[in-house]
Amino acid sequence: MVLRCPVPSVAGVLVVPFIGSTRCPIRFPSPSSVLGRLRSPHDRDILHLAVPALAGLASDPLASLVDTAFVGQLGRVPLAALGINASIFSMAFLVFNFLAYGTTPRVGRAIGEGDRTEAGRVVLRAFLLAVLAGIVALALLQLLAVPILRLMGASGEVMGPALTYLRIRALAGPALLLITAGNGAFRGYQDTRTPMWITVGFNIVNVTLDPILIFWAGWGIAGAAAATAIAQWIGALLFVGLLLGRRREELGIELEIPSLRSLTPFLTIGRDLFLRTATLVGTMGLATAVAARVGVTAVAAHQVANQLWLFLALVVDALAVAGQALVSKHLGRDDPTTARTVANRLLQWGLGVGVALGIGFALLQPFLPPFFTDDAATISAVLGIFGFVAWLQPLNGLVFVWDGIYMGTEKFGYLAKAMIASAAAAATVLVLVKPMGWGLEGVWWGITTLMGVRLVTLAVPHIRKQLFREAAEEVVEG
Secondary structure (H helix, E strand, C coil), rough: CCCCCCCCCCCEEECCCCCCEECCCCCCCCCCHHHHHHHHCHEEEHHHHHHHEEEEEHHHHHHHHHHHHHCCCCCCCHHHHHHHHHHHHHHHHHCHHHHCHHHHHHHHHHHHHHCHHHHHHHHHHHHHHHHHHHHHHHHHHCCCCHHHHHHCCCHHHHHHHHHHHHHHHHHHHHHHHHHHHHHHHHCCCCCHHHHHHHHHHHHHHHHHHHHHHHCCCCCCCCHHHHHHHHHHHHCCCHHHHHHHHCHHHHHHHHHHCCCCCHHHHHHHHHHHHHHHHHHHHHHHHHHHHHHHHHHHHHHHHHHHHHHHHHHHHHHHHHHHHHHHHHHHHHHHCCCHHHHHHHHHHHHHHHHHHHHHHHHHHHHHCCCHHHHCCCCCCCHHHHHHHHHHHHHHHHHHHHHHHHHHHHCCCCCCHHHHHHHHHHHHHHHHEEEHHHHHHCHHHHHHHHHHHHHHHHHHHHHHHHHHHHHHHHHHHHHHCC
16 A cells, blocks of 8 residues: 655655555655756856866876886986976976966956956967066076086986986977966966867877987987977967967957066066965975985886876866866956855865876776886885875865966965965975985875865865955955
């Protein structure tokens, strides 16, 4: 016997009666209603930006992974030289990431306000700064190459190949910064597909040239540096050609040389982001330097683990790109409430993707290290720190998305202060690695400390609703 329950039926509920029972039927949510609750009206916009950004962001570290795999076949000394250079170029050029992170929210806010002329002016300022900063970075790297390598722990047999790589790769300094500015501009225009195709394209050039120049031409590690430099100049020319040529009228960019006064607000953003990013990459550089002092095997293993970690981290960073673009656009439309709603949804995506990446990567632990090197000692060292690479991914998912949200609100000053605090905590651990004999695991505990403190400093203002309350006040004042 089935007794009907007096409670009215609800759409989207699966009713399961008890046969031969006087009790009410059990009501389970139907699969369609559960999926409906899991979805958000903002998912479409998020994925429209994040998926192409994912392909673009992933292609860079993927090319670096291929570089690492090719150079690893030359032996552990060239691999160690590549690892040291990877950190140097992170510190030399990623400190200029304000050319992307500062450009995206300013272009996005201008687009939200319906002012394409101002958006075009931001692009021109970014390109001008990219050229000037790239020339300065190139000159400094060439003049100070040997002292920089010594500071990073290169010595003995590692110094020669490291110096060769640095001098060749530095020639692409201006190109890399133009690529960075071009990426930031397109993201602000809510377009991540165009930079995706450009980035994938020039990285295919890099991967194609690697075996030709490294092995067929017999250039060794110099071939790896030349392949990267050539590919990056191709990418830079494509970005400049599209923004200032083919698509200039469509985007509303008027060709004019920016005045020095007009660069002042951009330089203020650059100062804060320079402090933030310089502190971050400086801490990662310190980690590499400490690993180099532990030993050649340690720094070679650190290079492999670091490239894997960065690859997965940048996969999550695609959501941060969506955060920068969408949050700035909604703030430009005087709608901080929607901006916060989008930010919360992005954090859910970040945590979920981070967990999935961590689990998947852990399952691949037995297979990945031998792909990069056949040196038994290096493989053993990589396996010893592999757990850090995998289980940091959920934390990375939240931290990187929060970074993008703060950049979308243009809270660059707070990001700088928070990063300095996080780096100080991490550096405290890293400087103790050698005297305490903690080895390569100690280096990765330092990196874990960096990410943990970043999580706390970014989470507190958001949870207390300070971040978007201040943004709303700025909108009212504007």
